[in-house]
Amino acid sequence: MKTDWHEILQLLLNATGETLYMVLLAAIFTVLIGLPVGVLLFISRRDGLFPLPRINRVLGAVINLGRSLPFVVMLIALIPLTRLLVGTTLGSTAAVVPITIGAFPFFARIVENALDEVDKGRIEAILAMGGHIGHVIFKVLLPEALPALLAGLTLTLVMLIGFSSMAGVIGGGGLGDLAIRYGYQRFNNQVMVATVVVLVILVQSVQSLGDGLVRSLAHRR
Numbered sequence: 001m002k003t004d005w006h007e008i009l010q011l012l013l014n015a016t017g018e019t020l021y022m023v024l025l026a027a028i029f030t031v032l033i034g035l036p037v038g039v040l041l042f043i044s045r046r047d048g049l050f051p052l053p054r055i056n057r058v059l060g061a062v063i064n065l066g067r068s069l070p071f072v073v074m075l076i077a078l079i080p081l082t083r084l085l086v087g088t089t090l091g092s093t094a095a096v097v098p099i100t101i102g103a104f105p106f107f108a109r110i111v112e113n114a115l116d117e118v119d120k121g122r123i124e125a126i127l128a129m130g131g132h133i134g135h136v137i138f139k140v141l142l143p144e145a146l147p148a149l150l151a152g153l154t155l156t157l158v159m160l161i162g163f164s165s166m167a168g169v170i171g172g173g174g175l176g177d178l179a180i181r182y183g184y185q186r187f188n189n190q191v192m193v194a195t196v197v198v199l200v201i202l203v204q205s206v207q208s209l210g211d212g213l214v215r216s217l218a219h220r221r
Contacts, residue, residue, distance in 0.1 A: 008194055011178055016198055018092045019174035022164040026099040027157055034104040034156075037063070038111025039137060049123070049133050066105035071163055074102050075170050095172030099163045103156060110152030114145040147217050154210025158203050165199060175199055 041059060044052040069077075075098045082089050082097040122140045131139070142149070168176025175195050183192035 005190075008190060011182060011191070012175075012194055012198055015173070015175045015178040015195070016202075018177075019161070019164050019202070022092050022095050022099060022167065022172070022174055023157065023160045025093075025096045026103060026160050026164070027153075029096065029100040030103045030107050030156060030160070031153070033100070034107030035111055037104065038108040039115065039141070041108060041112040042115040042141075043133065043137070049136060063105040063108055066101065067109070069102075071098075071102050071166055072169060074098055075167065079170070090171040090173075092173040095164065095167035095170075095174070099160060099167060102163055103160055106159060107152065107156045110156065111145075111149065114148035114152060115141050117148060118144040147214050150210065150217065151214050154207060154214070157206045157210065161199065161202055161206065 037059070041056065041063070043049040044056040044059070046053045046056070048056075078098040078101060079089050081101075082094050085097055086094045088094050118141055122144065123136055126136050126140055164172070164174050165176030165179070168174060168178070168180045171177060175198060179192055179195040182188055183195060
């Protein structure tokens, strides 16, 4: 079955819009959840600013579990939760739930590792001057780790694009759904190739923009 390029273009525009919607919305929730979780992982270490070893171990185990599960398995396993939260398991909005749950453990570890690179002397100086944990987090840790956090966010966005494509397996919409329904199931190589090209462009654009922001921030410092 052949599809004319005008129809392919219209399908690609709609699917790209759905993919961008999923990625941007999931990115917001990923940062809102992953950033505080990553900070908590860092400060709750046995030798951290606010030692909570048991909570740290439990939280670390949950994060490791989330990172170890294949995303396709997670998509299926989270169908009941998605239906509970959104009311449906189909469409771009529903896909945001498993995408976010699959991505925030990865970003949380990135945050923890980024904070681990901050000069410990700066932290000790703030504490010596009477600063509390809030001062350390917002005046030292996050500002000093910003380049690493931006680089990690770039990697996370690229991963989210991949997750959004896999969400097409359960009817999540976007480019993945287009590739499956109009490309694979209908044996339409034109749609498959066009979808791959758009995904590559999206990934390269995000990576280039993220790298540029990190370099710019590094030069300013």
